[in-house]
Amino acid sequence: MQETKLKNLTFLSQLPAYFSRLESQKRVRTLDPPTGLDFCSNDYLGLSQNPKLLEALKExxxxxGAGSTASRLVRGHRSVFEELESEFSNWVHAESSLFLANGYAANVGAISCVADPSYLIFCDRKNHASLMDGVRLSGGKKVYYRHSDLNHLEELLQKYSGHANKMIVTESIFSMDGDSSDLSSLIHLKEKYGCLLYLDEAHSIGVFGEKGAGLSSAQVPSQISNIDFRMSTFGKALGLEGAMISTSSDARKYLLHSARTFVFSTAPLPAIAHAGLSAIRLVKEMDAEREKVLSHSEYLRSRLHKLGKDTGNSSSQIVPILLGSEAIALDLADKLAKSGFQAKAIRPPTVDVSRIRVSINAKVEKQDLDGFIRIIKEN
Structure with a gap:
């Protein structure tokens, strides 16, 4: 539901009127269990239902046991966390990694811990909310640059070139538009203007790069060490939950003792870390599934373009169908659901343009795409 601040002491009494005003914008929860073909989740490789992964989780x-019982700095630590961090670091060619509960906790904790009010933080306009919340909590001054416009970013970096502490924060694959960053150029700007570079790989890990090691391993394999912080999630292509911050050994040690979402949070389930080891090993061998996901995504884009539909600059498994209004997006999502396709309408303020956000996973077949396209064509 769209956020509207209610600041006075009669907050609770205002809620009925607040919900009434925004009735048309209410978000509707999905049925449990979900129904219809999955065209909206982030389970890109279908691992959440993989028998080997389920068995590893049970094991x-x-x-x-069922829980970790405390933070890792108290009694919640298990050696399996460090084993997972080492395995992950080897996979993504990082010096070191730190495991946190989820991507939101990782982004908020790392950015707010590394940056402080002395920092200028240059943010892509379409960064995920977790990145922006980390920036806000750091106290640093955020400076927006136009989405993926690195010429604009350089103009801003030149403007503030005399500022000592600077950080660039962006995503590799953007979660709502499905387009990708130019990592080589970002690294160049980072080096030229003396910035830290923070990269969110949530939607690229498992899907892009050699053995699924992320877009950074695909675009800049020889320059990965120039990316100061990489956040990767286990809750999307890896089928579980949790997230890694991959960085230098010294930076990991600093985060371990200083990132508030790590220090003051109960550790993740050790069983998740145990299953995470299996997830990594499975993902490394899923080249066929990666190829299928990306080729089907390109097929969908091509068919949509022939229908005159706008998919923006999507180049990944995330394919937005940009629409003229919230009403059109909601109506189309409803018709898709009634035809057996689960694809959600995403609306402002989450995005600037209302859309159906389609995300393709390895279980989607070509005939499913054709059926989906028929519904789009009829509407």
């Missing part, structure tokens, strides 16, 4: 519960 992890037998080995470590």
């Amino acid at each position: 992890g519960i037998d080995l470590y």
Whole structure:
């Protein structure tokens, strides 16, 4: 639901009128269990239902119990967390990594811990909310640059070139538009103007790069060490939950002792870390699934373009169908659901333009895409 601040002491009494005003904008929860073909989740490789991963999770519960019981700095640490961090670092060619509960906690904790009010933080206009919340909590001054416009970014970097502490924060694959960053150029700007570079790889890990190691391994394999912080999630292509911050050994040590979402939070389930080891090993061998996801995504874009539909600059498994209004997006989502396709309407303020956000996973077949396109064509 669209946010509207209610600041006075009669907050609770205002809520009925607040919900009434925004009735048309209410978000509707999905049925449990979900129905219809999955055209909206982030389970890109279908691993959430993989029998080997399910077995590893059950095994992890037998080995470590149901919960971690405390933060990792108190009593919640298990050696399996460090084993997972080492395995992940080897996979994504990082010096070191730190495991946190989820991507939101990782982004908020890392950015707010590394940056402080002395920083200028240059943010892509379409960065995820977790990135922006990390920036806000850091106290640093945010400076927006136009989405993926690195000429604009350089203009701003030149303007503030005398400022000592600077950070660039962006995503590799953008979660709502499905377009990608130019990582080589970002690294060049980072080096030229003396910035830290923070990269969110949530939607690229498992899908792009050699053995699914992320867009950075695909675009800049020899320059990965120039990316100061990479955040990767286990809750999307890896089928579980949790997230990694991959960085230098010294930076990891600093985060371990200073990132508030790590220090003051109960550790993730050790069983998740145990299953995470299996997820990494499975993902490394899923080249066929990666190829299928990306080729089907390109097929969908091509067919939509022939129908005159706008998919923006999508180049990934995320394919937005940009529409003229919230009403059109909601109506189309409803018709798709009634035809057996689960694809959600995403509306302002989450995005600037209302859309159906389609995300393709490895279980989607070509005939499913054709059926989906028929519904789009009829509407």
